[in-house]
Amino acid sequence: MVHFSSEEKSVINGLWGKVNVEETGGETLGRLLVVYPWTQRFFDSFGNLSSPSAIMGNPKVKAHGKKVLTAFGEAIKNLDNLKVTFAKLSELHCDKLHVDPENFRLLGNVLVIVLATHFGKEFTPDVQAAWQKLVSGVAIALAHKYH
Amino acid sequence: MVLSSDDKANVKAVWSKIGSHGAEYGAEALARMFLSFPTTKTYFHHFDLSPGSAQVKAHGKKVADALTNAANHLDDLPNALSALSDLHAHKLRVDPVNFKFLSHCLLVTLAAHHSAELTPAAHASLDKFLATVSTVLTSKYR
Numbered sequence: 001m002v003h004f005s006s007e008e009k010s011v012i013n014g015l016w017g018k019v020n021v022e023e024t025g026g027e028t029l030g031r032l033l034v035v036y037p038w039t040q041r042f043f044d045s046f047g048n049l050s051s052p053s054a055i056m057g058n059p060k061v062k063a064h065g066k067k068v069l070t071a072f073g074e075a076i077k078n079l080d081n082l083k084v085t086f087a088k089l090s091e092l093h094c095d096k097l098h099v100d101p102e103n104f105r106l107l108g109n110v111l112v113i114v115l116a117t118h119f120g121k122e123f124t125p126d127v128q129a130a131w132q133k134l135v136s137g138v139a140i141a142l143a144h145k146y147h
Numbered sequence: 148m149v150l151s152s153d154d155k156a157n158v159k160a161v162w163s164k165i166g167s168h169g170a171e172y173g174a175e176a177l178a179r180m181f182l183s184f185p186t187t188k189t190y191f192h193h194f195d196l197s198p199g200s201a202q203v204k205a206h207g208k209k210v211a212d213a214l215t216n217a218a219n220h221l222d223d224l225p226n227a228l229s230a231l232s233d234l235h236a237h238k239l240r241v242d243p244v245n246f247k248f249l250s251h252c253l254l255v256t257l258a259a260h261h262s263a264e265l266t267p268a269a270h271a272s273l274d275k276f277l278a279t280v281s282t283v284l285t286s287k288y289r
Contacts, residue, residue: 035270112251113254114254116259117258
């Protein structure tokens with residue numbers, strides 16, 4: 001179980017307060033689909049994913065990215081309780097969506113890179129380390145109910 | 148996995164923007180990796196890993212120079228990286244999982260310093276490039 005120190009919580013919340021969830025969510029999901037094209041397998045209903053610009057501009061990608069990152073926001077409010085917080089979503093991703101948990105790790109790392117592009121030097125090694133713990137904790141929590 | 152001509156062009160374009168910062172970015176990527184993925188420190192128990200360490204700086208330069216060499220020989224990576232491949236297989240024997248950690252931290256470093264250059268397409272190409280280099284470096288492991 002991932003444990004966050006008060007410093008790490010403070011670092012995570014500090015950055016989160018400045019994140020535009022809609023924009024960052026769309027960017028993150030878009031980049032996942034561009035950089036790891038096989039992840040498109042879950043999004044047959046999303047329409048045009050034929051090029052990086054098509055993907056990044058796709059309104060369904062943006063909307064779904066916002067949904068995903070909003071869920072991350074819930075994680076941040078419940079850092080000491082990630083497995084419980086994501087129990088239902090974990091069941092959903094296993095039983096209905098059939099998503100390999102490896103994809104949660106891929107998405108988490110893409111989010112870290114997007115945050116680095118937005119925050120530049122402010123995204124120091126220490127800040128990155130706290131966020132790596134968070135994305136790892138979320139990935140583990142989302143995989144927890146798989147069977 | 149094959150590097151397309153677009154991938155190669157993207158890698159070269161990003162690399163030219165890095166200019167003389169290679170050593171600095173190499174060291175920063177290592178520092179990020181040691182903090183975010185502490186298990187990677189097991190390969191550097193003989194190093195001073197404190198912030199600003201001269202050893203980490205020197206090693207960062209080594210890594211950056213090797214990647215620059217790779218970027219300049221995209222059509223023949225196995226040949227260009229042959230000596231390093233031997234080194235990693237027979238002497239260093241770094242577990243293959245660790246190449247992903249360093250590759251990720253290299254991308255984070257580039258993202259932090261060159262956000263404009265790291266478009267989604269360039270990000271994809273660089274990810275492929277680093278994965279290809281990693282594959283070559285572990286190709287003689289067994």
